[in-house]
Amino acid sequence: MATRQILAELSRAFQNKTGHMVAIESVGGVDAAKRVRAGETFDIVVLADDVMTQLDADGFLRPGSRAGFAKSAMAVAVGAQANRPDLSNEASLQAAVLAARSIGYSTGPSGTHLLDLLRRWGIEQTVSDRLVKASPGVPVGTLVARGEAELGFQQLSEFLDVPGIAVAGPLPPEVQSTTLFACGVCATASNAAGAHDLIRHLTSAEADASKRRYGMEPA
Structure with a gap:
């Protein structure tokens, strides 16, 4: 939920730039991790990095796809x-x-x-x-x-x-406690290529202004 405004803004920019449609569903982190572990089909997931690290280790992310998103x-x-x-x-x-x-x-x-x-x-x-x-x-x-x-x-x-x-x-x-949020391509992704493109956009320098506008810093 903490990243929902940033993701909404960046996904709109990605759609305008590439023509690819993006549908973001924002839910509590606990529920999101449970749904990924249950095998639901998502192209990407964005969660706190400690949760993402565990999902990665347990095989729920495409190898090498996890990247820092925002602090x-x-x-x-x-x-x-x-x-x-x-x-x-x-x-x-x-x-x-x-x-x-x-x-x-x-x-x-x-x-x-x-x-x-x-x-x-x-x-x-x-x-x-x-x-x-x-x-x-x-x-x-x-x-x-x-x-x-x-x-x-x-x-x-x-x-x-x-x-x-x-x-x-x-x-x-x-x-103070600063949480690192990360993004990654889900193992169940139906459009892995599009997911990788979106993650490159989310982690690019052109996304930095949106992150700061909504109270976060680039990772």
Whole structure:
């Protein structure tokens, strides 16, 4: 889901450039990996690189097709009218978490990182009843907009198109987590040649501006 806006824009550009039609289906990463492993026919897949590495090792990608796509940093969101917490350093972030009535997080890499931070700070049990996990494919920003989470943690790109919220800022550098997303040709691809062409477009320099526009950096 974090890459859906970038992929939509880049696939349109690829279609205009080549005439090849591209249909992108954006779902939660957990579901996407399950569907690839179940043998569904996809030409390409774009997921966090640790998941892609395992899919590659298990034979679900065409050998040698996996390539870095984009790097995504984490951010914190609050309601549009809420006061923005101090996120200038690790101590202030921890204080903001302890002060929050509810904390939204995802099933993806950003959620894993947040839970790791809570354990490292020794406050996992203290805030456990305030944690609100978004369902796969549901942006954490939606929980914040609905008032179900006072603070939301996810990839910056996930917050940019959600009405009713404000991005309080990125995580402080000392606790920031940057996720590398990768793309690859699926072993089940029905149009492997077209998939390779699309991946070359997605990883080319002309795709860099789109990635930055939606809160990511080129891989």
